[in-house]
Amino acid sequence: MNEVVRTATGAIPLARPDVPLGRRSPHSKTRVLVADRNVIIRIGVRAILERTPGVAVVAEATTYDAVLDAVDEHGPDVLVIDLDLGDDTTRGLQLCEEITKRYPHTKIMILASTLSEFVVVDAMRRGVTGYLLKDDVKADELGKAVRTVQDGEVVMGKGIGNLVAHSLGSHRDIGEHVTDRELEVLKLVARGLSNKQIAAGIYITESTVKFHLQNLSRKLGAHRRAELVHKATAAGLL
Amino acid sequence: MNEVVRTATGAIPLARPDVPLGRRSPHSKTRVLVADRNVIIRIGVRAILERTPGVAVVAEATTYDAVLDAVDEHGPDVLVIDLDLGDDTTRGLQLCEEITKRYPHTKIMILASTLSEFVVVDAMRRGVTGYLLKDDVKADELGKAVRTVQDGEVVMGKGIGNLVAHSLGSHRDIGEHVTDRELEVLKLVARGLSNKQIAAGIYITESTVKFHLQNLSRKLGAHRRAELVHKATAAGLL
DNA sequence: AGCGCACCTAGCCATATGGACAGGTAACAG
DNA sequence: CTGTTACCTGTCCATATGGCTAGGTGCGCT
Structure with a gap:
């Protein structure tokens, strides 16, 4: 019943035949x-x-x-x-x-x-x-x-x-796009840097760091940075 | 709970033979x-x-x-x-x-x-x-x-x-055991609760919450709760 | 009994953070 | 031109947090 396993890298069984856009014959795999x-x-x-x-x-x-x-x-x-x-x-x-x-x-x-x-x-x-x-x-x-x-x-x-x-049905518009800059800030937050350190690190002001974090928090539905890191991890952003 | 899954072929290869502590015959698998x-x-x-x-x-x-x-x-x-x-x-x-x-x-x-x-x-x-x-x-x-x-x-x-x-070679004694209570607090931190909320939630004082978090931070080498959540996740604690 | 450990509590203080306001720029699409 | 978006900046203030010192309890182990 098994023993069907081929080589790891797998020889490609067939050269590609004509591939019509419509449904294929019921007999083809x-x-x-x-x-x-x-x-x-x-x-x-x-x-x-x-x-x-x-x-x-x-x-x-x-x-x-x-x-x-x-x-x-x-x-x-x-x-x-x-x-x-x-x-x-x-x-x-x-x-x-x-x-x-x-x-x-x-x-x-x-x-x-x-x-x-x-x-x-x-x-x-x-x-x-x-x-x-x-x-x-x-x-x-x-x-x-x-x-x-x-x-x-x-x-x-x-x-x-x-x-x-x-x-x-949720109140918050999930799927809202997370911007590059937000992600950049997020990663630094996860590493335990303070807003001040982040600001100095990427040459923006502390205000801007807080701005990005506010937006992130809204998008992910978090209210604390610990929660932010948690949800971002769950969402595959980190 | 589940049973042990047998081989797909259904055959259990061998009834367990005597299993000596020493090395087995080079021909046995x-x-x-x-x-x-x-x-x-x-x-x-x-x-x-x-x-x-x-x-x-x-x-x-x-x-x-x-x-x-x-x-x-x-x-x-x-x-x-x-x-x-x-x-x-x-x-x-x-x-x-x-x-x-x-x-x-x-x-x-x-x-x-x-x-x-x-x-x-x-x-x-x-x-x-x-x-x-x-x-x-x-x-x-x-x-x-x-x-x-x-x-x-x-x-x-x-x-x-x-x-x-x-x-x-690290300065901190890694592998230091994380206690049940610490883990409990940690999970609540990850959910974005404040120390006060955590304290109220598990019937201890805010001081104690901070105590547990201090110990956790030391054990995981974190200095901010965001970092704590991050490292705890990486360590498989969450 | 003495010891270590998990657990709990208190107070102090500087700093960080969250949340809100009210703006600005540049790039780009309709 | 107008609207949208990403991005940036500032000020204000209450509260949360991190870091510290200095204790307490009960439990199991030797």
């Missing part, structure tokens, strides 16, 4: 691209998917650029990706947007390590159609989810749907 | 127990190890209790484990200590998600002989590491060795 920086996860996902009937992993990628190249080269039906590929989470969101625009045939399913209200909502806006948590998925769910996503349906892990619904 | 709450990781690690010559995965476990049962039942040569099995990291460390005491034949290799100076040093003290980061390992390293650990050698991922050395 769902072609999947797996993107994760972690080998163990890549191999694990590959092993799980390849024991799912009608699904085949055509390539793996470990960086944002590699994902783009691989999508372009293989035109997969589904991209299973952990957004945390570089040190810039925002980059992952942009990537999703770009792929849904340029390769509408390729559906995106996020396989995340952590649940971030921030990221989920943003991802949905950018055309992502699936969001699962690594720690939550059962082995068989993953295969099913991929096929469901390919059919254009939305798949969300338990609790995630509720989260999104709750967020949309 | 290194018998591995994989413990991780995440299916993808378990399958990934299993796939990687099973393609390594001379290594066989005999069981999987997803909870602390299941690990203990499985070690007792299978007497594996190596336990590959992510300490983050429950919501109590400390429990994982205790588990390691117990296993090295009661089953000295079984070597322990930690396969962690995050690098925590705190945990690494503590783990070493309790007889753990390997520490790798999921995000760092190459596929072939994992197999090698398991065999190396079985031979009684210590394996540490890149950077981890330096970390340990640096820690030991």
Whole structure:
């Protein structure tokens, strides 16, 4: 039943055939691209998917650029990706947007390590159609989810749907963009610097530091810098 | 709680033979127990190890209790484990200590998600002989590491060795135990409560809250509560 | 009994912080 | 031109925080 595991780096089974934008023949397999920086996860996902009937992993990628190249080269039906590929989470969101625009045939399913209200909502806006948590998925769910996503349906892990619904009803406009400068200040706060030290460090006044922190606090719904650091961490900003 | 997960093929390779404390015959395989709450990781690690010559995965476990049962039942040569099995990291460390005491034949290799100076040093003290980061390992390293650990050698991922050395030379006595009360206060700090609110919440005075925070700050080497939250998160305390 | 440890309390003081106000600039899109 | 956005600055004030010293209790261990 197993023994399906191929070589680690994985020979690419097929040269890309004609990839029409419409639905493919029911007999052809769902072609999947797996993107994760972690080998163990890549191999694990590959092993799980390849024991799912009608699904085949055509390539793996470990960086944002590699994902783009691989999508372009293989035109997969589904991209299973952990957004945390570089040190810039925002980059992952942009990537999703770009792929849904340029390769509408390729559906995106996020396989995340952590649940971030921030990221989920943003991802949905950018055309992502699936969001699962690594720690939550059962082995068989993953295969099913991929096929469901390919059919254009939305798949969300338990609790995630509720989260999104709750967020949309929330008073604060979540998903509000965190600016570069704010992030810069935030990182220094996390390192325990005072407003004065931060100000001196990046050549702005203490007033401005406080200004950025006020905005950050509003965007993340925090009222103390300790909470700010906590929520920012949970949101994958640090 | 959960049961021990058996092999997918369903065959339990061997009823446990006599397991002598000394080295086993060079022809017998290194018998591995994989413990991780995440299916993808378990399958990934299993796939990687099973393609390594001379290594066989005999069981999987997803909870602390299941690990203990499985070690007792299978007497594996190596336990590959992510300490983050429950919501109590400390429990994982205790588990390691117990296993090295009661089953000295079984070597322990930690396969962690995050690098925590705190945990690494503590783990070493309790007889753990390997520490790798999921995000760092190459596929072939994992197999090698398991065999190396079985031979009684210590394996540490890149950077981890330096970390340990640096820690030991550090002025602050790292690995100093964080008490229950401190942890309780810490969690409330992370949620953005003021000292006064925390005091009222757990029926102690503000002075005591500050006392606990002072001790925590010393133990984690932080000087501001934002930094405290940051480091505590990195140390897996939150 | 003596010891260490977790836990709790008090007071003092300089400084940091949060929250509010009311502005300014530059770049860029419609 | 007008509106939006990121970015920057200032002032005001109440409160929170960090750092310190100097105690107290109860518990388990030797």
